[in-house]
Amino acid sequence: MEERITKEELLERLFHDDYENLKGRRLRLTRVRVPGKELSFAHVFTPNDRSIYENLALHIGVHEGEDHRGDAIGMVRVTPWEAIVVAADVAVKAAHVEVGFMDRFCGTLILTGGFTEVMTAVEEVVRFFHETLKFDVCKIHRR
Template sequence: MKQRLTREEFLEYIFSENYEALQGDKLRLVRIRIPGSEVSLAHLIGVSDSEVYKNLGLHIGVHLGEDHTGESLGLLQFTPWEGAVVAADIATKVANVEIGFMDRFNGSLILTGERENIKIALQEVLDYFGNTLKFGACELTEN
């Protein structure tokens, strides 16, 4: 039966044999992040000023010419990052909200719409990820 090494023991094992031989050469240590399965941010911003939309870039692209002043925003952050796509699908099916921004490479999702619809969408997304997918899910915060 193999003995499982701790992280420190593993690093010591890898570097103990090779470190002396590598001295003087360039030694490159790469650290990777292995994302967990979690919703780390779910926040509802009440009625927003037009400057908020402009600074977030929500007034360009597919939203060019639209005025979202007075609408609310829902902000979500996921790991793994593909969770943003699933959340966008759920949110738009359960409530009258629009996707303001979705980044499937970093797991960010911004929803726009009326406050009550944003709240419903965020709660449904948290419920699905927490209860169905068994993700770690933060609590919904709002202001």
């Protein structure tokens, strides 16, 4: 009679055998991540603690004398990471906000400005990515 094995049992046996055969050997692990079309984080808040602006280097500014302490902060995270450039473009066209930080290698965007302006910008980014680009999006968290 032929033994019936579930997929889970088969995978467990394969991984167990591989692990047992590789014990004591030098291993090289590779982490692979395939980013999907996703806006996975959207948060708008006004920090009480001025050190948050300083730790994010938002107190420096690009223009002499510019200081964003006291502004609201909007944060967005997107994959694929390059799409953050589109998010920044949509945000600054939707409301009077400043780009405090943008990283096209990690998909991170930080916006600063008045709470209403930052909220409007983040809402428009989420809407545009969902409706126009057909990304999976999260809800906006505000505090």
